[in-house]
Amino acid sequence: xxxxxxxxxxxxxxxxxxxxxxxxxxxxxxxxxxxxxxxxxxxxxxxxxxxxxxxxxxxxxxxxxxxxxxxxxxxxxxxxxxxxxxxxxxxxxxxxxxxxxxxxxxxxxxxxxxxxxxxxxxxxxxxxxxxxxxxxxxxxxxxxxxxxxxxxxxxxxxxxxxxxxxxxxxxxxxxxxxxxxxxxxxxxxxxxxxxxxxxxxxxxxxxxxxxxxxxxxxxxxxxxxxxxxxxxxxxxxxxxxxxxxxxxxxxxxxxxxxxxxxxxxxxxxxxxxxxxxxxxxxxxxxxxxxxxxxxxxxxxxxxxxxxxxxxxxxxxxxxxxxxxxxxxxxxx
Amino acid sequence: xxxxxxxxxxxxxxxxxxxxxxxxxxxxxxxxxxxxxxxxxxxxxxxxxxxxxxxxxxxxxxxxxxxxxxxxxxxxxxxxxxxxxxxxxxxxxxxxxxxxxxxxxxxxxxxxxxxxxxxxxxxxxxxxxxxxxxxxxxxxxxxxxxxxxxxxxxxxxxxxxxxxxxxxxxxxxxxxxxxxxxxxxxxxxxxxxxxxxxxxxxxxxxxxxxxxxxxxxxxxxxxxxxxxxxxxxxxxxxxxxxxxxxxxxxxxxxxxxxxxxxxxxxxxxxxxxxxxxxxxxxxxxxxxxxxxxxxxxxxxxxxxxxxxxxxxxxxxxxxxxxxxxxxxxxxx
Numbered sequence: 001x002x003x004x005x006x007x008x009x010x011x012x013x014x015x016x017x018x019x020x021x022x023x024x025x026x027x028x029x030x031x032x033x034x035x036x037x038x039x040x041x042x043x044x045x046x047x048x049x050x051x052x053x054x055x056x057x058x059x060x061x062x063x064x065x066x067x068x069x070x071x072x073x074x075x076x077x078x079x080x081x082x083x084x085x086x087x088x089x090x091x092x093x094x095x096x097x098x099x100x101x102x103x104x105x106x107x108x109x110x111x112x113x114x115x116x117x118x119x120x121x122x123x124x125x126x127x128x129x130x131x132x133x134x135x136x137x138x139x140x141x142x143x144x145x146x147x148x149x150x151x152x153x154x155x156x157x158x159x160x161x162x163x164x165x166x167x168x169x170x171x172x173x174x175x176x177x178x179x180x181x182x183x184x185x186x187x188x189x190x191x192x193x194x195x196x197x198x199x200x201x202x203x204x205x206x207x208x209x210x211x212x213x214x215x216x217x218x219x220x221x222x223x224x225x226x227x228x229x230x231x232x233x234x235x236x237x238x239x240x241x242x243x244x245x246x247x248x249x250x251x252x253x254x255x256x257x258x259x260x261x262x263x264x265x266x267x268x269x270x271x272x273x274x275x276x277x278x279x280x281x282x283x284x285x286x287x288x289x290x291x292x293x294x295x296x297x298x299x300x301x302x303x304x305x306x307x308x309x310x311x312x313x314x315x316x317x318x319x320x321x322x323x324x325x326x327x328x329x330x331x332x
Numbered sequence: 333x334x335x336x337x338x339x340x341x342x343x344x345x346x347x348x349x350x351x352x353x354x355x356x357x358x359x360x361x362x363x364x365x366x367x368x369x370x371x372x373x374x375x376x377x378x379x380x381x382x383x384x385x386x387x388x389x390x391x392x393x394x395x396x397x398x399x400x401x402x403x404x405x406x407x408x409x410x411x412x413x414x415x416x417x418x419x420x421x422x423x424x425x426x427x428x429x430x431x432x433x434x435x436x437x438x439x440x441x442x443x444x445x446x447x448x449x450x451x452x453x454x455x456x457x458x459x460x461x462x463x464x465x466x467x468x469x470x471x472x473x474x475x476x477x478x479x480x481x482x483x484x485x486x487x488x489x490x491x492x493x494x495x496x497x498x499x500x501x502x503x504x505x506x507x508x509x510x511x512x513x514x515x516x517x518x519x520x521x522x523x524x525x526x527x528x529x530x531x532x533x534x535x536x537x538x539x540x541x542x543x544x545x546x547x548x549x550x551x552x553x554x555x556x557x558x559x560x561x562x563x564x565x566x567x568x569x570x571x572x573x574x575x576x577x578x579x580x581x582x583x584x585x586x587x588x589x590x591x592x593x594x595x596x597x598x599x600x601x602x603x604x605x606x607x608x609x610x611x612x613x614x615x616x617x618x619x620x621x622x623x624x625x626x627x628x629x630x631x632x633x634x635x636x637x638x639x640x641x642x643x644x645x646x647x648x649x650x651x652x653x654x655x656x657x658x659x660x661x662x663x664x
Binding site: 017098 | 340342349351352353354355357358359360361393395396397399426428429430431433434435436437439441443445
């Protein structure tokens with residue numbers, strides 16, 4: 001498997017090795033005024049772990065390549081590694097070293113190596129008519145976290161904060177504005193946490209293998225775009241917006257941010273949830289697999305016969321669902 | 333083997349896997365006014381291949397993680413990959429994909445995976461008294477290339493060139509100023525080539541394994557600093573400056589640039605040559621191994637008893653050789 005799926009798979013001594021790489025770039029994927037160093041370390045590794053989860057793989061080793069401005073404090077780098085190591089330990093991954101280079105903006109590139117202890121890689125191509133479509137967790141929540149940060153501390157106001165920048169010498173804890181925002185509302189706190197400290201679904205993906213998913217992908221570009229990625233293999237997906245996992249509190253927070261809840265759920269990116277299809281005879285077991293992993297699983301549609309693509313009910317028939325773009329900070 | 337040696341080594345099914353990562357960052361390791369896209373692709377991979385060579389490993393797979401400004405032309409990216417693929421093909425490495433992110437400055441981070449088909453990794457720690465010290469190729473030549481570029485087109489003059497920037501749309505070939513510089517003198521052409529298109533010594537390192545080197549390292553920080561890295565393991569290195577591989581033409585070019593040839597040879601970085609020690613009984617075979625690989629090998633000193641460090645003759649005794657720093661563009 002080469003470029004195009006979520007990770008590369010190479011044959012090693014009769015089995016398969018998983019290789020994947022992803023970068024977290026300042027100004028593109030994070031702003032240092034929003035993120036604590038621990039969160040940058042966590043999120044950089046989480047993005048890679050999610051690529052491993054998307055293949056049904058077990059990540060084992062991580063290499064880290066850092067680009068840092070000369071003024072970055074050693075304390076901030078230590079905090080970044082602490083956030084990375086905490087997640088690595090929890091997921092059974094060894095951080096085995098890396099490389100450091102100077103540059104104008106922070107970037108954290110991670111290279112993840114893994115294997116497939118329970119068989120072959122799971123691909124995004126293989127959904128068949130009759131299969132059911134599932135999504136884990138609460139897609140769109142991370143997007144609401146991004147929107148909250150953009151509202152409360154938009155990039156044009158970053159300049160005023162440099163004195164309290166935790167990446168410079170004398171690092172501090174969570175800034176007051178962020179603590180207040182978090183304390184204001186439990187859903188806001190959940191949204192911020194999902195955006196700043198996303199949880200890759202590695203163990204859920206390994207558990208799902210027993211249900212023989214016909215396709216699997218992680219949500220990184222947003223539900224509507226990632227549905228499109230599943231459909232690209234020739235599948236016709238019938239999605240029911242009524243079944244999307246949208247709670248009243250999510251709806252209220254989306255509304256407060258001037259967003260439609262269904263649109264926020266479909267467009268939101270960086271969820272690191274799993275989107276997958278199961279054959280009908282296994283569909284009933286999905287919920288139990290989710291409960292064992294502590295993550296809700298929701299059936300949101302099925303694979304139909306006909307022209308490939310993602311479709312939603314429209315009058316008597318079906319209408320194509322346009323990709324609702326989430327491309328990091330491009331929407332601004 | 334963890335952080336500290338040239339690459340990480342992890343056990344895989346009874347054998348060893350090699351993992352290494354290195355980044356080429358615009359403004360730190362290269363300026364786009366100096367480098368053609370092909371050269372950036374080549375040099376990013378070469379830096380990683382050299383880390384593999386430094387362990388006596390055989391690189392097999394490369395993953396590429398790019399950060400690119402949005403204005404970068406697709407043609408430039410294709411040219412960069414072309415330079416990378418050309419070197420990969422020659423060295424038997426497969427480029428298996430990677431990741432692309434937006435950022436303000438170009439950076440090319442490569443992760444290299446390999447193995448050790450002829451046994452264990454070669455480490456930088458193991459030189460014993462009586463061993464001979466060798467260096468391959470012509471250390472310092474890349475540094476003269478960097479000095480030439482800095483003289484002819486210093487960074488303060490970059491602004492004037494943006495219209496001809498080969499990374500922007502409508503990429504062009506080699507700029508006239510660079511072609512003229514290259515044509516002016518064969519040594520200048522060799523120095524530019526060594527800096528822009530360095531040759532990692534992967535095959536030489538594999539060939540040297542037969543001579544059981546007691547330590548091995550690649551020259552990336554400069555000969556005097558990398559000698560220090562060998563000495564850090566407790567070795568006392570007696571280096572004879574008279575024996576350094578300095579040709580009259582190198583001396584003339586160094587002189588024209590206002591540099592002392594011996595200092596240029598000792599301080600120059602990014603040579604990607606090999607520095608290694610051989611037991612005395614194998615020392616006579618080093619030259620032949622180099623001739624087979626087409627690369628001159630020079631004996632420059634030996635490992636002595638006594639206080640560790642790098643020493644040069646001084647009167648009746650020996651004086652410590654200070655590290656002559658080369659840290660990318662820091663010397664300016």
